[in-house]
Amino acid sequence: MIPDQPIAQAIALILAQAVVLLCVSPAIVGLINKVKARLQCRQGAGILQPYADLKKLFRKQPVLSTTTTWIFTATPYIVFASTVTAGLLIPVFASQMPLNFAGNIIAFVYLLALGRFFLILAGLDSGSSFGGMGSSREAIVASLTEPAMIMAIFAIALTAGSTNLSTIVHRTALLEGIATDPSAHLMALSAVFIVVLAETGRVPVDNPATHLELTMIHEAMVLEYSGRYLALLEWASAIKLLVFLTLIANVFAPWGIATSFTPMALSVGLAVYLIKVAGLALLIGTIECMFAKLRLFRVTDLLGVAFILALLGLLFFYMLRG
Amino acid sequence: MAILFFLMVASYAAGLLLPLCCPARPKIQNLVAHGSAAFGSLGGIGLGIVGLFGPDPLTMSVPSALPLLTFAVRLDALSSFFLLTISLIGLAASIYAVGYVTAWYGHISIALLGSLYNGFLLTMTLVTLADDGFFFLIAWELMSLVSYFLVVTEHEKADVRHAGLFYLIMTHVGTAFIILTFLLLFEGSGSFSFDAFRHPEQPLPDGIRTTVFVLALVGFGTKAGVVPLHVWLPYAHPAAPSHISALMSGVMIKTAIYALLRVYFDFFGGQFPWWWGFVVLVVGAVSALLGVMYALMEHDLKSLLAYHSVENIGIILLGIGAGMIFHSYGLDELAVLGVIAGLYHTINHAVFKALLFFGAGSLLYATHTRNMEEYGGLLRRMPWTGACFLIGAVSIAALPPTNGFVSEWLVFQSLFMSYQIPSLAMKLMLPIAAAMLALTGVLAMTCFAKAFGISFLALPRTSHAKHAQEVPWTMRIAMGVLSAVCLALGLAPMLAVPIIDRVAASMIGSSIADKMLALDGWALAPVNVEFSSLSTPALGLVLAATAALGLGLVACCGGTFPRRYSKTWACGLNLTSRMEYSAAGFVQPIKRVFSTIYQPTVKLETEFLEESRYFAKRRRFEFHIAPVFQTYFYDPVIAFMSGLADRMRIVQGGSLHLYLAYMFVTLVVLLLAAL
Numbered sequence: 003m004i005p006d007q008p009i010a011q012a013i014a015l016i017l018a019q020a021v022v023l024l025c026v027s028p029a030i031v032g033l034i035n036k037v038k039a040r041l042q043c044r045q046g047a048g049i050l051q052p053y054a055d056l057k058k059l060f061r062k063q064p065v066l067s068t069t070t071t072w073i074f075t076a077t078p079y080i081v082f083a084s085t086v087t088a089g090l091l092i093p094v095f096a097s098q099m100p101l102n103f104a105g106n107i108i109a110f111v112y113l114l115a116l117g118r119f120f121l122i123l124a125g126l127d128s129g130s131s132f133g134g135m136g137s138s139r140e141a142i143v144a145s146l147t148e149p150a151m152i153m154a155i156f157a158i159a160l161t162a163g164s165t166n167l168s169t170i171v172h173r174t175a176l177l178e179g180i181a182t183d184p185s186a187h188l189m190a191l192s193a194v195f196i197v198v199l200a201e202t203g204r205v206p207v208d209n210p211a212t213h214l215e216l217t218m219i220h221e222a223m224v225l226e227y228s229g230r231y232l233a234l235l236e237w238a239s240a241i242k243l244l245v246f247l248t249l250i251a252n253v254f255a256p257w258g259i260a261t262s263f264t265p266m267a268l269s270v271g272l273a274v275y276l277i278k279v280a281g282l283a284l285l286i287g288t289i290e291c292m293f294a295k296l297r298l299f300r301v302t303d304l305l306g307v308a309f310i311l312a313l314l315g316l317l318f319f320y321m322l323r324g
Numbered sequence: 325m326a327i328l329f330f331l332m333v334a335s336y337a338a339g340l341l342l343p344l345c346c347p348a349r350p351k352i353q354n355l356v357a358h359g360s361a362a363f364g365s366l367g368g369i370g371l372g373i374v375g376l377f378g379p380d381p382l383t384m385s386v387p388s389a390l391p392l393l394t395f396a397v398r399l400d401a402l403s404s405f406f407l408l409t410i411s412l413i414g415l416a417a418s419i420y421a422v423g424y425v426t427a428w429y430g431h432i433s434i435a436l437l438g439s440l441y442n443g444f445l446l447t448m449t450l451v452t453l454a455d456d457g458f459f460f461l462i463a464w465e466l467m468s469l470v471s472y473f474l475v476v477t478e479h480e481k482a483d484v485r486h487a488g489l490f491y492l493i494m495t496h497v498g499t500a501f502i503i504l505t506f507l508l509l510f511e512g513s514g515s516f517s518f519d520a521f522r523h524p525e526q527p528l529p530d531g532i533r534t535t536v537f538v539l540a541l542v543g544f545g546t547k548a549g550v551v552p553l554h555v556w557l558p559y560a561h562p563a564a565p566s567h568i569s570a571l572m573s574g575v576m577i578k579t580a581i582y583a584l585l586r587v588y589f590d591f592f593g594g595q596f597p598w599w600w601g602f603v604v605l606v607v608g609a610v611s612a613l614l615g616v617m618y619a620l621m622e623h624d625l626k627s628l629l630a631y632h633s634v635e636n637i638g639i640i641l642l643g644i645g646a647g648m649i650f651h652s653y654g655l656d657e658l659a660v661l662g663v664i665a666g667l668y669h670t671i672n673h674a675v676f677k678a679l680l681f682f683g684a685g686s687l688l689y690a691t692h693t694r695n696m697e698e699y700g701g702l703l704r705r706m707p708w709t710g711a712c713f714l715i716g717a718v719s720i721a722a723l724p725p726t727n728g729f730v731s732e733w734l735v736f737q738s739l740f741m742s743y744q745i746p747s748l749a750m751k752l753m754l755p756i757a758a759a760m761l762a763l764t765g766v767l768a769m770t771c772f773a774k775a776f777g778i779s780f781l782a783l784p785r786t787s788h789a790k791h792a793q794e795v796p797w798t799m800r801i802a803m804g805v806l807s808a809v810c811l812a813l814g815l816a817p818m819l820a821v822p823i824i825d826r827v828a829a830s831m832i833g834s835s836i837a838d839k840m841l842a843l844d845g846w847a848l849a850p851v852n853v854e855f856s857s858l859s860t861p862a863l864g865l866v867l868a869a870t871a872a873l874g875l876g877l878v879a880c881c882g883g884t885f886p887r888r889y890s891k892t893w894a895c896g897l898n899l900t901s902r903m904e905y906s907a908a909g910f911v912q913p914i915k916r917v918f919s920t921i922y923q924p925t926v927k928l929e930t931e932f933l934e935e936s937r938y939f940a941k942r943r944r945f946e947f948h949i950a951p952v953f954q955t956y957f958y959d960p961v962i963a964f965m966s967g968l969a970d971r972m973r974i975v976q977g978g979s980l981h982l983y984l985a986y987m988f989v990t991l992v993v994l995l996l997a998a999l
Binding site for chain 2: 020057060061062063064065066067068069070071072073078079080082083084086087090101102103104105106108109111112113115116118119122123125126127128129130131133134135137138139141142144145146148149151152153156159160163164165166169226229230234298299302309313316317320
């Protein structure tokens with residue numbers, strides 16, 4: 003569970019992972035936008051555009067609503083902190099993360115829920131109908147994704163004999179205890195993929211590019227934010243996207259990740275990781291171009307499918323293993 | 325130890341009698357009653373700590389003049405744990421009450437309220453300490469009666485009287501089942517002492533044991549408020565004064581959990597088939613999910629909290645049910661884990677539910693309404709209450725790093741451990757219960773985002789909310805203390821878990837304290853260290869560090885720009901509170917998605933302008949959710965009972981001669997029977 007390593011190395015690894023998450027995440031958003039633009043026969047902004055946006059937002063004077071309370075100004079920090087902390091529980095380029103002991107998949111899900119709780123409060127705090135609408139919709143989408151998410155990861159956890167993400171990834175990467183039949187994995191993978199689309203607010207559940215009151219969810223909650231507060235929230239949502247892509251990439255296909263701490267293994271691990279998440283970003287960009295956003299009350303069916311898939315994954319696991 | 329016991333009982337007794345003898349100055353009565361209660365609670369806390377760490381259980385017994393009845397008390401680990409929980413909440417409630425009852429000076433008798441309050445604490449304490457079936461029943465019945473009188477404190481209101489009557493009937497139906505439980509146990513042992521229940525002369529046959537299991541589950545389940553026996557709870561708990569609601573929701577319903585553990589693990593020595601545990605698990609899962617679902621639709625803040633008690637009792641039963649299943653398969657270490665999870669959630673729920681009821685009481689004190697739709701913007705006006713309520717809300721929503729998260733996490737782990745059970749059905753059923761718990765958790769998060777967001781944030785919706793003021797300092801201190809306990813139980817589970825492990829080990833006989841703690845106690849690792857681990861101190865530290873990173877980033881790149889304040893954009897109009905999302909609007913999508921459960925009925929009436937039907941003058945919108953349990957479960961029972969009562973009126977002729985004749989006939993029959 004806890005790799006034997008000197009404390010300095012552990013802290014260095016944690017910091018390195020935080021730096022990777024912080025630095026790579028805007029590029030992933032930029033990449034998805036670029037893919038969408040190209041598929042729509044547009045030139046589109048450069049992949050590095052989100053960095054420029056963040057820089058600009060940080061340097062703008064923030065405008066706060068007179069109705070808001072300290073909850074509104076504290077929320078960006080809480081969302082940022084909970085997202086980054088959740089990101090540190092999952093291995094990115096090295097499979098043995100020092101923070102593995104701090105929490106398992108349940109802690110991961112509930113940390114993200116902490117950020118969501120405050121974001122919902124902030125949406126209500128501004129007093130306008132848009133914020134409340136976004137909060138209310140976010141709540142229902144979250145209610146339907148979390149059970150599916152927990153069931154899907156549990157099916158994987160059983161194969162690896164652990165619910166701690168780092169242990170799952172490490173064992174899968176070393177091909178320990180892998181089931182001979184991958185059907186349980188495939189079921190869980192498709193469930194998690196649907197969950198990720200919903201959790202990160204992508205088409206067909208939410209459209210990150212819209213500001214139309216009838217359709218927006220995440221954007222409605224953060225509508226009243228500006229300046230540095232908006233910058234933190236945008237950054238946090240990019241990190242959340244990257245963390246979920248990492249979850250898919252490393253839990254279901256961890257091969258290539260550094261299983262030891264040699265410089266060679268670490269650099270290969272980082273390179274493979276970047277290729278994997280870039281590939282997933284391409285996939286998401288393509289999906290966003292191919293599908294229309296679902297009506298809010300049709301999302302239920304989609305997430306119901308995710309839950310059933312996860313349940314089938316669990317059933318297959320027990321059936322095939324006896 | 326005996327000294328502490330007498331100190332506690334004497335303080336409560338003083339609090340019971342002294343206010344009634346005091347001069348009619350409400351302030352003095354208030355201080356005397358709640359001061360004695362606070363002393364009694366301190367004694368209870370001391371007694372609980374001594375009982376938890378003491379080597380042997382304390383026993384005392386006083387024979388009585390009545391046959392079969394002995395006033396026997398016994399303080400073992402299980403009793404001590406519940407005694408500690410009750411006394412802790414009792415202490416906070418006593419401090420809170422000093423400020424809270426000032427609103428009633430001159431309206432109702434403070435002496436009576438304070439006296440009953442002490443009686444309530446005393447009877448609850450005795451329920452956990454009783455070591456004799458008869459004595460237990462007397463304490464239980466007194467607890468129910470005293471709490472009934474407390475519920476109808478504001479008896480001039482019709483709905484309070486109705487709530488009280490409903491509670492009185494339901495609690496007595498429950499008591500009837502409990503009496504049957506004890507009578508069946510008495511059959512086997514020939515004595516009412518708990519010791520005889522533990523070691524009966526001849527073992528009970530399986531049929532009787534199963535009957536006892538069902539009777540106890542129904543009887544105590546009524547008090548605990550499990551679905552479908554929960555209907556009284558959302559009526560009775562909100563009707564009582566808020567510090568009483570906190571005690572009823574926080575700890576009184578836990579006495580039923582205590583009694584269930586006592587019967588199943590102590591009297592039966594843990595000898596039961598797997599399906600007992602499964603029944604408890606199903607009852608827990610259904611209560612948790614339906615409890616939170618009905619809570620979401622509730623806009624009376626105190627009723628909402630009462631429904632959450634149903635939910636949390638469900639979560640506690642999920643842990644205990646999983647423990648029972650593991651125990652019946654001989655997986656004792658996992659059984660201890662399940663019971664630890666249930667007990668940890670018991671104390672956590674007591675703390676945050678009392679805190680939230682105190683918060684709701686403060687809002688009631690400040691605004692004179694319980695309807696959330698009339699609150700709004702209260703965080704600016706009541707910053708302390710708001711901050712404490714937020715901590716309670718985060719805890720009950722089980723968000724890290726608070727106490728609710730730790731115990732819910734433990735429940736999850738014990739459900740996930742199901743892969744070690746040999747039976748395939750159980751292997752699948754426990755993860756499904758975990759998925760239901762996940763849904764419950766996220767719905768609870770939604771519900772408290774609604775409760776806090778609608779009550780405390782944005783603009784005040786009424787003048788009540790606009791002119792609200794912060795509550796007296798005693799009330800704030802009580803809330804502050806409980807908030808601190810919430811955080812402490814969340815951030816330092818390594819201190820609490822070994823103690824709770826002693827309680828669970830005393831029932832099951834195998835201790836897992838050393839297996840629960842990894843890394844010198846900095847991480848919790850339920851039984852199998854490879855399978856899962858959690859360290860809330862580390863999570864708290866990383867959260868603080870990353871929040872500091874966020875602050876640092878802001879400071880480096882542009883944090884120097886001053887903030888500008890402006891009105892929220894409301895499409896060119898002036899923002900009014902009518903533009904805000906209401907509580908009903910917030911949960912509308914959930915109502916629609918889960919409409920099979922709610923079966924909502926919506927009524928929309930529109931009055932149009934005479935000139936044109938394109939312009940509405942007035943709109944009236946009503947929605948109700950179907951009271952399923954009331955319609956299909958309670959109403960038939962009540963109809964049957966009152967029908968029966970009508971038939972029985974034939975014998976009740978009202979003539980004195982007839983009654984004398986009844987007595988004569990009865991006497992003759994009895995004499996003949998005696999011959």
